[in-house]
Amino acid sequence: MSKPSFSAVVPAAGIGSRMQSALPKQYLSLNGKAVIEHSLKPLLDHDDITHVVVVLSKDDTYFSQLAVACHPKIVLATGGKERVHSVLAGLTQVNTEWVLVHDAARPCLTRDDIDALLQHAKHIGTGAILATLVRDTMKRGNDNGTIAATVCRENLWHALTPQMFLRQQLQQAITQALQQGVSVTDEASAMEASGYQPQLIDGRSDNIKVTRPEDMLLAELYLSQQQN
Numbered sequence: 017m018s019k020p021s022f023s024a025v026v027p028a029a030g031i032g033s034r035m036q037s038a039l040p041k042q043y044l045s046l047n048g049k050a051v052i053e054h055s056l057k058p059l060l061d062h063d064d065i066t067h068v069v070v071v072l073s074k075d076d077t078y079f080s081q082l083a084v085a086c087h088p089k090i091v092l093a094t095g096g097k098e099r100v101h102s103v104l105a106g107l108t109q110v111n112t113e114w115v116l117v118h119d120a121a122r123p124c125l126t127r128d129d130i131d132a133l134l135q136h137a138k139h140i141g142t143g144a145i146l147a148t149l150v151r152d153t154m155k156r157g158n159d160n161g162t163i164a165a166t167v168c169r170e171n172l173w174h175a176l177t178p179q180m181f182l183r184q185q186l187q188q189a190i191t192q193a194l195q196q197g198v199s200v201t202d203e204a205s206a207m208e209a210s211g212y213q214p215q216l217i218d219g220r221s222d223n224i225k226v227t228r229p230e231d232m233l234l235a236e237l238y239l240s241q242q243q244n
């Protein structure tokens with residue numbers, strides 16, 4: 017059997033409205049480097065990942081100013097209105113068997129978590145995602161802010177990235193989900209809508225998505241711990 021081939025797609029075309037900063041959050045500085053530089057590093061450093069498609073907003077003037085923009089593994093694509101459209105645009109630049117989709121806004125990804133995903137490809141599933149089990153008591157709220165119910169947290173997971181799928185299957189699943197008006201907030205949700213049951217891989221809980229201002233401090237702390 018031939019060795020599986022891998023590439024990555026990194027959606028980076030968002031505006032980061034919840035971060036409330038002048039710069040899109042992927043370009044904010046964390047320990048002296050842009051968030052996106054941290055997010056790209058473990059993917060670019062991995063020998064089994066042959067190229068990394070970075071999906072930028074059509075008006076992006078920031079990425080080309082970063083040193084990482086010259087990395088030979090990087091290919092650029094232009095994103096769309098929502099994350100799913102950006103991912104689909106990125107997939108058109110990919111020709112490997114497997115693809116890992118990783119948010120530009122997740123700067124604390126580790127090599128070990130990438131390896132856990134790549135290992136899965138050897139067991140031939142249709143795909144896998146990094147995830148962490150929910151730790152708190154979960155509530156479903158009413159529109160008026162009161163509690164409607166306590167949700168059983170057994171088998172309830174937070175979906176993280178990277179999410180790794182067979183490139184062709186993912187492209188088909190996303191295209192179909194968009195045609196059917198299915199909400200696609202991550203790659204797995206498109207695959208689920210096509211009837212697949214992706215594998216959950218227990219990942220590190222410090223692989224956070226920087227979403228709100230307070231997340232930046234946490235990401236800084238996690239990165240400095242990882243670098244020690």
Ligand SMILES: Nc1ccn([C@@H]2O[C@H](COP(=O)(O)OP(=O)(O)OP(=O)(O)O)[C@@H](O)[C@H]2O)c(=O)n1
Nearest residue numbers: 027028029030031032033034097098102120121
């Ligand atoms: N049209 C879009 C929207 C989002 N993203 C990317 O998808 C990732 C995860 O999305 P999210 O955290 O929601 O980012 P934003 O959409 O930028 O943030 P917000 O929802 O706060 O505006 C980010 O790396 C973001 O740049 C993208 O490539 N294209």
Ligand SMILES: C[C@](O)(CO)[C@H](O)COP(=O)(O)O
Nearest residue numbers: 099119175176177201202225
């Ligand atoms: C893909 C994702 O990071 C998984 O948690 C997430 O769904 C994308 O972020 P959003 O904040 O829901 O747009």
